Amino acid sequence: MAKLKSAVVFLIFLTSVLFQAQEREFWLIDTETQQKKIVKDSVSAVKFLDSLSKNHFIFTELKNVKKVGLRTEIYYDKGQNFNEAFVQLSDSLSSELKIEKQFYTKNLDSLKKEINKKYIDQGFAFSRIQSKYLGKQNGKQKVELTVVKDQKRLIDGFVIKGYEKVPSRFVKNIEKEFRGKKYDEKNLLAINRSLQNHTFVSLERPPQTLFTRDSTNIYLFLQKKKVNSFDGIVGFGNDKSEKFTFNGTLNLNFKNIFNGFESISLFWQRNPDRGQTFDLQTDIPYLFKSNVGVNMNLNIYRQDSTYANVKILPAVYYHLNNRQKIGLRGTFETSTVMDSLYIQGKDYSKKGIGIWYDYTEPTEIELFLYKTRIRAEADLLSTHYSKEEITAGQTRYFLLAERNFYLGGRHYLNIKGESALLNSENELSTNELLRFGGWNSMRGFNEESLFADFYYYGKAEYRYLVSNQAFFDTFLQYGELSSKALGLRPKLYSFGLGFNFFLPIGLMSFQISNGSEFGNEIRFSDTKIHWGILTRF
Incomplete structure (x- = not known):
């Protein structure tokens, strides 16, 4: 092949010198098929002939070079394509691959x-x-293929680099899931996927592998994420008396400060009807380096000077894996009516036990x-009404499911559903009913302005991703609630649109929405405007 290239280069160079000032063409003609390829210069002709050897025509032969006017004709014979072959396999290899022992292939490399x-x-x-040349069969090469397997590799362990102060239980959980599994591309992708967009850590680069004679260790190069966050939302709308009011939400989260994946959350909300919520929650996920976590939640709700509810929810849970948790919790709740004229409310105290899954x-x-979120809760409660000296059994459940579906291109669909039930042996007082509505539930209605012993709603939200920094959305919601105490069972709907985008200070959200009961007309004065920002530090 080297002699061929030298001859072609010399002849083309000589022709180029003689006819330098004239327009020329170079024709490359296959003597077997008479196929022609026309190139503009000598360099391109040499590259084409060189490419034949790289594509398995390793015995390409130059037959003739002729000058016809301004045209240079180069005749060549490709010879045999050595990527075509008759293949022979051993009995064991044929059995393992479940293919015939002898066959013909047009692409040996593949x-x-x-x-x-x-x-x-x-x-x-x-x-x-390994391939062994056995001669020729029907003018084609015949080869025998064998496999040198070497040692079968299994994943033996993980080594953490970069951010090494992760909880030891977190590493043990990864080892529990993957240690002993075969080392292949599928499991490497699964490892990468299990850490992708983790709440507290990120991968600086894909997992790397260290092979020794008798071990296979995966190196994870982790980086600590900035996960502390401040989430503020300001809302504008009318209250029940048609008075224009401001309302808002503040949510402050401190996470992984002590490198234990722990979190402390402070939440405050004021709704247009002068109701206020304060919520304090502490979560420790790996207690005593185990998969057992504890959670403590204090929730206080005060409706102006009418009544106040205080709820304490201690919980213990178990990590099924990095994404799933199941737990037990207790409920201790008291409510005090402060306005003697408020006859719809009662003083009561609750206690109970429940189970939840996340x-x-x-x-x-x-x-x-997130891509998918599922939350399910169920509680058995005992409620004592102090003034009436009545004790009643109650059951409560809550279910939330949400998922983002990729539609193609820049288009996504967010589907969300939520439902809750509070069932009691006696009639429920208004101050113990379930409350929902607002930014994170039934949009188009004031925060926690809907009271019910049972409700459900569904939302379909179309999202158009402008870039990795912004998306538009528009949504429709349908819901229904039941309140035996108030004698209501309305069917609700809401709609709206919004814009979400990243700024140097965080994720900015802007939302316009409106909602009403079926049978009632939409009023412009009921339009709700929400503006919020989520900052991580």
Whole structure:
């Protein structure tokens, strides 16, 4: 092949010198098929002939070079394509691959790669395919393929680099899930996926592997995330008396300060009807380096000077894996009516026990909080009404499910559903009813302005991703509530649109919405405007 290239280069160079000032063409003609390829200069002609050898025509032969006017004709014979072959396999290899022992292939390289990949997927990371030339059959080469498997590789352990102060239980959970599994591309992707968009850590680079004679260790290069956050929302709308009011929400979260994946959350909310909520929650996920976590929640709700509810929810839970938790919790709640004229409310105290389950799947889109979220709760309660000296059994459940679906291009669909029930042996007082509505539930209505012993709603929200920094959204919601105490069972709907985008200070959200009961007309004065920002530090 070297002599061929030298001859072609010399002849083309000589022709180029003689006819330098004239317009020329170079014709490359296959003597077997008479196919022509026209190139503009001598360099392109040499590159074409060189490419034939790289594509398995390793015995390409130059037959003739002729000058016809301004045209240079180069005649060549490709010869045999050595990527076509009759293949012979051993009995054991044929059985393992479940293919015939002898067959013909037009792409030997592709076949060898395909066989090699099958063995790599079985954990033989250093497998090699060897070919032995057996002569010719019907003018084509005949080869025998064998596999050198080497040692089967299993994942033996993980080494943390970069941010090494992660909880030891977090590393043990990863090892529990992947140690002993075969080393292949599928499991490497699963490891990467399990840490992708983790709440507290991120991967600086893909997992790396260290092979020794008798071990296979995966190196994880972690980085501590900025997960402390401040979430502020300001709302504008009319209250029940048609008076224009401001309302708002502040949510402050301190997370992973002590490198234990712990969190402390402070939440405050004021609604247009002068109701206020204060919520304090502390979560420790790996108690005593185990998979057991504890959570303590204090919730206080005060409706102006009418009544106040205080609720304490201690919980213990178990990590099923990095995304799932299941737990037990207690409920201790008291309510005091401060306005003697408020006859719809009663003084009461509750206590009970319940079970809950939480599943969160992270998202690849930073603008979205998560890809999938499921939360289910069920409680058995005993409620004592102090003035009436009555004790009643109650059951309560709550279910939330939300998922972002990718539609294609820049289009996404967010589907969310939520439902809750408070069932009692006696009639419920107004101050113990479930409350919902507002920014994070039934939009188009004031915060916690809807009272019910049972409710459900569903939301479909179309999102258009302008870039990785912003998206538009528009939504429709439908819901229904039931309040036996108030004698109501309305069907509700709401709609709206918004814009979310990243600024240097954080994620900015702007939302316009309106909602009403079926049978009632939409009023412009009921339009709700929310503006919020989420900052991480």
